Each structure stands twice: as C-alpha cells, then as structure tokens.
Amino acid sequence: xxxxxxxxxxxxxFFEALFIxxxxxxxxxxxxxxxxxxxxxxFRTHLSHQYVGVGIAEQNMITVAAGLALAGKIxxxxxxxxxxxxxxxxxIKVDICSMHLPITVLGVGAGLSYDIMGPTHHTTExxxxxxxxxxxxxxxPSDSIMAAALANLTYQQRRPQYVxxxxxxxxxxxxxxxxxxxxxxxxxxxxxxxxxxxxxMVHSALRVADELKKKGLDLGVxxxxxxAPITGELLIKAVADYDLIISLEEHFVVGGIADALPRxxxxxxxxxxxxxxxxxxxxxxxYGGRRRLHELTGLDDxxxxxxxxxxxxxxx
Amino acid sequence: xxxxxxxxxKARWVRRQILEMGLAAKSGHVTSSFSCxxxxxxxxxxxxxRVNPQNPVWPERDIFLMSKGQSGIGLxxxxxxxxxxxxxxxxxxxxxxxxxxxxxxxxxxxxxxxxGSLGHGLGIACGWALADRMDxxxxxxxxxxxxxxxxxGSVWEAALFAGHHRLNNIVAIxxxxxxxxxxxxxxxxxxxPLDEKFxxxxxxxxxxxxxxxxxxxxxxxxxxxxxxxxxxxxIANTVKGKGVSFMENARFWHYRVPExxxxxxxxKELAQG
Numbered sequence: 001x002x003x004x005x006x007x008x009x010x011x012x013x014f015f016e017a018l019f020i021x022x023x024x025x026x027x028x029x030x031x032x033x034x035x036x037x038x039x040x041x042x043f044r045t046h047l048s049h050q051y052v053g054v055g056i057a058e059q060n061m062i063t064v065a066a067g068l069a070l071a072g073k074i075x076x077x078x079x080x081x082x083x084x085x086x087x088x089x090x091x092i093k094v095d096i097c098s099m100h101l102p103i104t105v106l107g108v109g110a111g112l113s114y115d116i117m118g119p120t121h122h123t124t125e126x127x128x129x130x131x132x133x134x135x136x137x138x139x140x141p142s143d144s145i146m147a148a149a150l151a152n153l154t155y156q157q158r159r160p161q162y163v164x165x166x167x168x169x170x171x172x173x174x175x176x177x178x179x180x181x182x183x184x185x186x187x188x189x190x191x192x193x194x195x196x197x198x199x200x201m202v203h204s205a206l207r208v209a210d211e212l213k214k215k216g217l218d219l220g221v222x223x224x225x226x227x228a229p230i231t232g233e234l235l236i237k238a239v240a241d242y243d244l245i246i247s248l249e250e251h252f253v254v255g256g257i258a259d260a261l262p263r264x265x266x267x268x269x270x271x272x273x274x275x276x277x278x279x280x281x282x283x284x285x286x287y288g289g290r291r292r293l294h295e296l297t298g299l300d301d302x303x304x305x306x307x308x309x310x311x312x313x314x315x316x
Numbered sequence: 317x318x319x320x321x322x323x324x325x326k327a328r329w330v331r332r333q334i335l336e337m338g339l340a341a342k343s344g345h346v347t348s349s350f351s352c353x354x355x356x357x358x359x360x361x362x363x364x365x366r367v368n369p370q371n372p373v374w375p376e377r378d379i380f381l382m383s384k385g386q387s388g389i390g391l392x393x394x395x396x397x398x399x400x401x402x403x404x405x406x407x408x409x410x411x412x413x414x415x416x417x418x419x420x421x422x423x424x425x426x427x428x429x430x431x432g433s434l435g436h437g438l439g440i441a442c443g444w445a446l447a448d449r450m451d452x453x454x455x456x457x458x459x460x461x462x463x464x465x466x467x468x469g470s471v472w473e474a475a476l477f478a479g480h481h482r483l484n485n486i487v488a489i490x491x492x493x494x495x496x497x498x499x500x501x502x503x504x505x506x507x508x509p510l511d512e513k514f515x516x517x518x519x520x521x522x523x524x525x526x527x528x529x530x531x532x533x534x535x536x537x538x539x540x541x542x543x544x545x546x547x548x549x550x551i552a553n554t555v556k557g558k559g560v561s562f563m564e565n566a567r568f569w570h571y572r573v574p575e576x577x578x579x580x581x582x583x584k585e586l587a588q589g
Contacts, residue, residue, distance in 0.1 A: 026450075029447075029450075049450060050450075052446065054473070054477055055473075055476070055477075057473040057476075057477070059435075059439070059469070059470040059473055060439045060442070060470060060473035060474050060477055062439075063436050063438075063439025063440050063442070063443065063470065063474065064439050064440075064442050064443035064446065064474075064477065065443060066429075066436075066439070066440050066443055067439065067440040067441060067442055067443020067444035067445070067446070067447065068443040068444070068446065068447045069443070070428065070429070070440065070443070070444055071443070071444045071447030071448060071451070071453075072447065072451075073443075073447050073450075075443075090433060091436065091439075091470070094430060094432075094433050094436060095429075095430075095436055095440065098422070098430045099422070099429065099430050
C-alpha cells in the first residue's frame, strides 16, 4: 500500500487516499468542473476511466454525478468551493439529498482561502446553506491526516456529503491513527471557557489558547470538524464543564457553526453562555493576503486573543 | 406488442385518466401531459423500452427519465396500466397517503428519479449513460424533456457533455408543444431553431410528429443498432392540450383543469378520441 504524505495540504492528502481507494474499487469516480490538483493528476493518468471532466459547469457536474450514482457508481465531485456548493445548490438538493445518493461534494477554498481572489471565490456561506439540507454531512478538515481519513470515511458512509478544504498546509494536529467518526474532538481541556472552532480557526484557537494561558486563562478547545450532523450527546458532554462557549469560524456567523451550537443545546434544554466569532456579514473587496483579511475582520491571533479575553472578562 | 389502433385506444384511455385525476385533485399539469401521451404510450405499451413491471429495478432494463416532472399525471396512468402499481392508485392522485404527487416524487415503481425541477434529467442521463459505457452495459437511456425546459442553462451544459462524449446510448425527446407556462415559446423567448442548436452541440437530430405512433416508431426503429456515434435527439412536434379542442394551444391552461360545463365537454371529446 502506498504511503501517504501529510506534508501536503488537506485536499491533496484526501485525493491521495482516494486514489488508493479508487484503485481497489472501480466504482469510485471523480467528476471535476475543470478544477485541478497535483494529486488529481494521477487519476487523470492512471485511472482515466474513473475520471470525468465536465468543463466549467458545476450544475452538470452534480447531475452527471447523480446519473453515475443511480447506475451504481460512487462519485466524488470536485470544484472550487463556492461553485461546488452555491452555484449548483438546487442540484445538490434535488439530485443528491432528495434521492439520498452516495455523492461526496469536494470544495477547495474554505472561508477566505482564496484571499486575494475576492468574494466570488471566498466561501463564507457554504456551511450555512449545506446545513439547511436534510441528509447532508459537512466536514471541514483541520489537518491533512484528517483529510486522508475522510477519504476513507466518506467512501464507507456512502451518503450525501460535503467536504470543504482549506488551501493552506496546516500543522498536523492528529495522530495517523485518529478516528473521525465522532464529528468533534476535545483537543484541549480547559476551565470555564471553551473555544469551539472549525477548519483553519482550530489552529487559531490553539494558538490563542496558548497565548491566553500566559495570562492565566485556561481555555478549552474543541475541533468541530463535522458541522452537520452534530452528535448532540457528544457535544453536550464535551462542553458540560464549561460556563462560556465561544464559536470560532472563518465563515459568516449567520448559519455557521455559530448557529449550529445553540440549536444542539436548545434541543437538549441546556442553557450556556454563548459568544460567536466569525466573519462580518458583508463581502470583502479587500486584498493583500489572508493575514490582512484576518486583521481587517478581527480574526488575526492578536485580535482574537483580545476579544476572547474581553468576553471572558465580561462574563465574570 | 399492441397494434397501432390498440395504441391509439390506449392513448385515449390515458388521456381520460389524466383528465379524471386532474378533476379529482383539482390539480395537475393536464395539457402538458396530453402533449406527450402518444410518446409515453409508444415507449411503454409500444414496447420501445425494455422494462419489467414485476421487477421495476430489473438490472437489464432500459432507463426512462421523465425530466419534465410536471407531467407526472401523464406518466402515472401509463406505469399503472403496465402493471408497475395498481391502477386504483390513480384515484388518489396527489391525495393524502398517495405516492403519486403532482411532480414525480420518490419510490414510485417504474420511475427512476425525483423530478419536478427542470433541467436535471439530461445531465442525469449523461451520467447514467457514461456509467453504462464504463461498465459495458448495453441499454438505452431515454429522457423526455419539455421545450420550455430548454430555457434552463443546465440543459445545454448536459447537451454539450453528451455531444462531446458521443453518448449514443442516450435518446432524448423534446415534447415540442410550443408553449411554456404563460405563452408560446416563440413569443416569450425564441427557442428555434432547436434542431440546429442541438446539431451544433454534436447531436443527431430528428424532427417528428409526436402524436403519430408511426412516426415515433420510425424514429426509434434502429435505435439499438445505430451506427451514428452521436446521441439522438428527437424533437417531437406536439400540441399542448391535445385531445380537447378548447384546451389545445390555448394560453393559461398550463396549470388548470376544466370547470363547470367544460368538464363534460372535455370528457365527450376524449371519449370520441
């Protein structure tokens, strides 16, 4: 079995793992909307009969995948995230979710990954709209080990699924043996306050927790890598000992994990103090890189640390 | 295999069912189902499609995709009469507990897809046809579109794909009844020349009289042994509301059922055929 490399980004780690799966199961088919990846080249060259290009036509990408799935295939469709989600949303609703087909939608460019490309390429509403679909499972891998594991998990689960990949190569958080069936990981135990983050913000949360530790604040960190469905029991258990929960995402708080968390708590009749940190509800026609966008939106580490310390201070 | 007169009688029966279902439910797209009645009867009762009503998911079946899902009311009587489900189910069309909605829902024996939103069926046909080619499965993928459906951009995304990949296991039919919801297509937004458009997208195109069984059978005659590598598009010229004179080619009948005196008048015309 080929050895996986985790020095690659999440998307490429996923495709490397998927390639191994696809070599052993010819029913696995990748459908792309003219969106490349170094790791996809091996599909094009070595598994060309399991690789379909539809051109820059995301709606057709979904309907073609639906036809493939109805005929017994296990399609993975791939495009830049806003186009793989928003552009063909109604196709995902009707052709994937309403028929409960085993199609996994792969979107690259979670949040502000495509920083200088502008709001057409920012993906700041996808968690929100995908959460609205009955039956849809949403993943935001926070490292490459998780991404590779998700290739196996999505293959095994065979249901409507959406994986949103960041473009950055993250530091590894998880051991290679980690299991991701729970949907969340309590990465760090803290006292009083817990940060519940997803995607790139998990890394921010860990750094900010380190920083605030120096100031005597002991923050917990939960990686909510599966925004839907959230296993209520596990989340409630994870946050049971915290008084204050702060959600953290590089996504609009409208419909994001900010909205998912209180739903889970409300369904269980649990009352907690909640705060949301995410992107302001507007389109960012600003350039200069992701770090600058974070500074402008208060998602840089320094602003986050200040904001979180202030929230904790107010809570006391 | 039924004779042409028997098929015509079957089409009369189907139209009468459509009318009665529409009247009972006070709903359903009656006129755009009247326009494709002969097409559906030819496909099923005429034996064009290889199907097995006792086993709707028979692996060797041909695939029929009703992309114009508003014509569920037209498809259901055909499927029921073929034996996919009881004819008695038609009486509860769109009623509580029925599996037969105005648009085509889930788990209807003989129906392959959820349909009602336009512009999906041709792309699904492409995926299915491609999968069959990958698996060396030899069967037809037949998809029925409305002409108004061809306003959807996704139809053309799929048309481009089928033409490029030379998916000649696809036979698409356009129910060219010349009308959308509110108006004639050529008045609201010109579709013509539809045949030239599809030819330019890499399709083999035939234009036929969609109410003539002879013409439909001729179009499908050698469809399993076509030498042409292109997907086949059959543009079936039809009449929206066909069979009831006052509903034919008349605006505002897209989503209406007869009322008052119109009811007996419609029944009478359909009985005479």
